[in-house]
Amino acid sequence: MGFRMKITGGAEPITFDERSILKVDFDSVSAKDSNARATDYGLSVRVWGKMLYKLGGEGSDATLELAKWSQVPSEKADCYRSAEVTVVSAGQIVRQFTLPNAFVVEYSEEVDDESGVGTFYINMKQKKDENAAAKIEGGFGGE
Numbered sequence: 001m002g003f004r005m006k007i008t009g010g011a012e013p014i015t016f017d018e019r020s021i022l023k024v025d026f027d028s029v030s031a032k033d034s035n036a037r038a039t040d041y042g043l044s045v046r047v048w049g050k051m052l053y054k055l056g057g058e059g060s061d062a063t064l065e066l067a068k069w070s071q072v073p074s075e076k077a078d079c080y081r082s083a084e085v086t087v088v089s090a091g092q093i094v095r096q097f098t099l100p101n102a103f104v105v106e107y108s109e110e111v112d113d114e115s116g117v118g119t120f121y122i123n124m125k126q127k128k129d130e131n132a133a134a135k136i137e138g139g140f141g142g143e
Helices: 062-070 128-133
Strands: 002-008 014-016 021-030 041-051 081-089 092-111 118-126 135-138
Touching: 002 021, 002 041, 002 062, 014 062, 021 081, 041 081, 041 092, 041 128, 062 092, 062 118, 092 128, 118 128
Parallel strands: none
Antiparallel strands: 002 014, 002 081, 021 041, 041 118, 081 092, 092 118, 092 135
16 A cells, blocks of 8 residues: 655645655544534545655755645745645555545654664645545556
């Protein structure tokens, strides 16, 4: 099983393939004190991955672009971007989460000088008034 992630809506798309993404959590959270289905709910996708650096002009560093996106202030329109996370198993897409108006809640990087491996974590949420535009799809055919 593997994961892919693509962020669009900025100057350049930010893409990650199966080599980078380690873990994905999708959350749909309602108020815990409600006695009925609440209209106020939040959608988020959290992603953990390895930092695969681009050296010598090989292209843009996707984690650097995530870090830059995490710093875009709310006054700028491109703080909201489309985030698509795809789950792939045996060459088939089994699940796809799309948050068309995602923003960064939290972003962090951790680097270990002993192993030389860096990891990143990003928590993205869908803009709440646009929850209806989010998609969760599955059952796709082979690639």
